[in-house]
Amino acid sequence: MTTTIPLNNGVTLPSVGYGVFQTPPDETASAVTTALEAGYRMIDTAAAYGNESGVGEALRRADLTRDDVFLETKAWITDYGYDSTLHAFEKASAKLGVEQIDLFILHQPLNGDEETYALEAYRALETLYADGKVRAIGVSNFLPHHLDRLLDERDIVPAVNQIEVHPYFRNSELLTKHQELGIVSQAWSPLGGITFYPGWGDDARRSTLADPTIGEIALAHGVTAAQVMLRWHVQQGRQVIPKSVTPARIAQNLDVFGFTLSDAELAQIDALDTGVRGGPDPAANTRENRYREIPEA
Numbered sequence: 001m002t003t004t005i006p007l008n009n010g011v012t013l014p015s016v017g018y019g020v021f022q023t024p025p026d027e028t029a030s031a032v033t034t035a036l037e038a039g040y041r042m043i044d045t046a047a048a049y050g051n052e053s054g055v056g057e058a059l060r061r062a063d064l065t066r067d068d069v070f071l072e073t074k075a076w077i078t079d080y081g082y083d084s085t086l087h088a089f090e091k092a093s094a095k096l097g098v099e100q101i102d103l104f105i106l107h108q109p110l111n112g113d114e115e116t117y118a119l120e121a122y123r124a125l126e127t128l129y130a131d132g133k134v135r136a137i138g139v140s141n142f143l144p145h146h147l148d149r150l151l152d153e154r155d156i157v158p159a160v161n162q163i164e165v166h167p168y169f170r171n172s173e174l175l176t177k178h179q180e181l182g183i184v185s186q187a188w189s190p191l192g193g194i195t196f197y198p199g200w201g202d203d204a205r206r207s208t209l210a211d212p213t214i215g216e217i218a219l220a221h222g223v224t225a226a227q228v229m230l231r232w233h234v235q236q237g238r239q240v241i242p243k244s245v246t247p248a249r250i251a252q253n254l255d256v257f258g259f260t261l262s263d264a265e266l267a268q269i270d271a272l273d274t275g276v277r278g279g280p281d282p283a284a285n286t287r288e289n290r291y292r293e294i295p296e297a
């Protein structure tokens, strides 16, 4: 069971979705099948994850209609530009095996002279939206100044900005800005996985899953630390896309609607913010340092 969040164009987004960042392509179909069987009705993937085909395979296998599942994917920076991003949609819809994508977003901002590629890519999203090929459009990892430039130059306010948010990096300036602009905050790595993935973040940093404050709150409610973190997001109005390839955790992460955190508990979790992001700084993105080619099929 999950609640929904209204987007700024009236489309509704399930509050808890299933994310496949870091899910190996050959494990994706089975992981997404497990998630759909557990009751997830929103899947978040990306061209850059290399696993859109696995998501598509799970959707075809499932005993569900297309309307049952909210599907989100992202165009990668090597596909930015008006025509290239229109083509990126065709690549994504072929891999996913669907004609319409519920939410199509730009995966990363670009900076300096390269920012125009992202603005042209967003213009392509506006065309896809006008043509009914996507039900909503948005961005990811945009910083406040990227949003300002986008809103100055383009017509449609993004429905979402998918950003790093977890108890050790609350990203509060953006959360406030999103509220002002009517943009839904989608939290990636909502459990703080980015702080402990091998090769990402700071290896010396303690995992949010072992945080004593979160542990105490979990004990008080008879739930797990992961459930406390997800509940913290949902109660503060954010959409979450926890990643797991473990069936018991996949089920557990959707089960966050049977308890409520008090204002004091929410504030205790807010106070764990270190102000240090686990992922790369979007202000440093260039086409060269984030280069990744997206294959046709």
Ligand code: A2P
Residues within 6 Å of the ligand: 019, 188, 189, 190, 191, 192, 193, 194, 209, 224, 226, 227, 241, 242, 243, 244, 245, 246, 249, 250, 252, 253
């Ligand atoms: P795994 O996929 O092996 O189950 P995030 O979504 O914040 O990036 O976090 C994902 C990480 O957290 C993965 O390493 C995942 O492991 C782990 N994880 C996901 N759900 C849970 C849970 N309920 N309890 C403990 N660890 C979890």
